[in-house]
Amino acid sequence: MNQDDKPADKSRRELLKDAVGTGTLAVAAASVPGLMFPALAQGERLVPFTDVPDTFNVRPARPNATHYLDTREITTYFTDNDDFYLVQHYGQPEIDNDSYRLKVTGMVDNELDFSLQDLKDRDNIEQQVGFECGGNGRRLFQGLIGNARWGGISLKDILEEAGIQEGAKEIVFFGTDTSTETIREREVEKSFARSLSIDDAMRPENMLAFEMNGEPLPYYHGKPVRALIPGWYGIANVKWLAQIHVQDTRYMGRFMGRDYVTLKKENIGGVERWVENSVTAMNLKSSIVRVTELGGQYKIQGFALNDGTALQSIEVKIDDGPWQGAQINPRSTKYSWKLFSYDWNNATPGEHTIVSRVTDINGNVQATQEELPEKVSYWEDFGQFPRTLTL
Numbered sequence: 001m002n003q004d005d006k007p008a009d010k011s012r013r014e015l016l017k018d019a020v021g022t023g024t025l026a027v028a029a030a031s032v033p034g035l036m037f038p039a040l041a042q043g044e045r046l047v048p049f050t051d052v053p054d055t056f057n058v059r060p061a062r063p064n065a066t067h068y069l070d071t072r073e074i075t076t077y078f079t080d081n082d083d084f085y086l087v088q089h090y091g092q093p094e095i096d097n098d099s100y101r102l103k104v105t106g107m108v109d110n111e112l113d114f115s116l117q118d119l120k121d122r123d124n125i126e127q128q129v130g131f132e133c134g135g136n137g138r139r140l141f142q143g144l145i146g147n148a149r150w151g152g153i154s155l156k157d158i159l160e161e162a163g164i165q166e167g168a169k170e171i172v173f174f175g176t177d178t179s180t181e182t183i184r185e186r187e188v189e190k191s192f193a194r195s196l197s198i199d200d201a202m203r204p205e206n207m208l209a210f211e212m213n214g215e216p217l218p219y220y221h222g223k224p225v226r227a228l229i230p231g232w233y234g235i236a237n238v239k240w241l242a243q244i245h246v247q248d249t250r251y252m253g254r255f256m257g258r259d260y261v262t263l264k265k266e267n268i269g270g271v272e273r274w275v276e277n278s279v280t281a282m283n284l285k286s287s288i289v290r291v292t293e294l295g296g297q298y299k300i301q302g303f304a305l306n307d308g309t310a311l312q313s314i315e316v317k318i319d320d321g322p323w324q325g326a327q328i329n330p331r332s333t334k335y336s337w338k339l340f341s342y343d344w345n346n347a348t349p350g351e352h353t354i355v356s357r358v359t360d361i362n363g364n365v366q367a368t369q370e371e372l373p374e375k376v377s378y379w380e381d382f383g384q385f386p387r388t389l390t391l
């Protein structure tokens with residue numbers, strides 16, 4: 001076990017089965033030390049980025065507030081539960097474990113109604129999953145991001161037990177959190193909700209999670225149960241999950257149809273059109289988040305995330321130099337984030353611009369901001385992110 005692992009309860013851990021093969025990277029990662037993002041060693045320092053203003057301020061998690069990481073301070077492979085980013089659009093409902101119920105309703109052969117214990121009594125699975133908010137990006141220096149070890153049960157099993165009926169199209173996940181929304185000048189009480197197509201919902205890696213890094217799912221992260229859709233932006237991971245509903249129509253709620261909707265220009269069969277899409281699977285993305293120096297030796301570190309497709313490489317470019325391969329943490333799994341590290345040898349004093357790009361095994365290369373389609377909304381900010389610093 002690596003030093004930066006949280007100590008796991010062994011006996012419990014051995015009981016947990018891996019949900020699906022963790023999947024390996026296509027990258028040969030020989031001789032990479034397991035500990036890629038250590039806390040600063042004695043004499044080591046963080047080199048400040050000149051693109052981060054002095055006023056940029058990261059506060060600890062607080063009730064009902066968005067919380068983001070100071071990505072320069074990422075030192076562990078698993079993000080601490082207390083520091084994992086937080087987004088909640090309708091507040092943070094308090095749910096009592098003993099009275100908690102999860103209902104499965106709609107176009108199913110058997111409507112189901114589970115207590116928390118009923119869910120825990122099913123076959124338990126565990127997966128490493130990292131994700132970011134669909135609204136993450138350069139303005140927060142990528143702070144809406146985290147990686148954790150999630151424990152729970154298979155969503156597919158539950159759906160199979162319910163028996164999805166012929167003609168069903170979508171599965172809607174309702175949270176317990178509600179808010180009054182003004183829609184066409186009318187005030188209506190709405191629950192947070194997201195939907196998946198039947199095919200997307202039946203992916204074997206999807207989970208209902210009730211543990212995070214070996215602890216019961218924390219209150220802020222959806223206690224007692226949340227959905228976890230590996231490879232997707234965070235919005236799909238409905239917290240404080242109350243109901244799973246199967247229907248034969250498209251779910252049109254705010255977080256599918258209005259918010260978390262990207263507007264971009266696309267070529268549609270030869271015609272340039274403005275296209276809206278719901279934020280779904282994560283785009284191929286990497287970013288540099290920290291640079292360290294020890295005795296004149298500089299190291300550039302960052303992360304990559306995508307939809308789970310194996311990676312070919314992560315590369316770093318310094319100023320107008322060539323792209324150079326970085327080392328990817330070999331402990332990465334299919335849906336975890338991939339931390340990378342690059343030894344910046346012969347760094348010269350002065351101003352520099354450094355940038356990373358990730359390539360997957362299908363040859364998809366992370367685009368520059370300029371190469372991406374023209375986009376109006378800030379959702380899905382996955383272009384290359386050049387960082388500046390002065391040595």
Ligand SMILES: Nc1nc2c(c(=O)[nH]1)N[C@H]1C(S)=C(S)[C@@H](COP(=O)(O)O)O[C@H]1N2
Binds near residue numbers: 177234
């Ligand atoms: N019930 C509920 N689930 C939710 C949300 C919410 O507001 N309510 N926010 C979503 C969004 S936008 C994100 S990015 C992730 C964040 O999960 P985290 O707060 O555990 O990091 O939760 C998702 N699940």
Ligand SMILES: [Mo]
Binds near residue numbers: 087132134135235
């Ligand atoms: Mo989000």
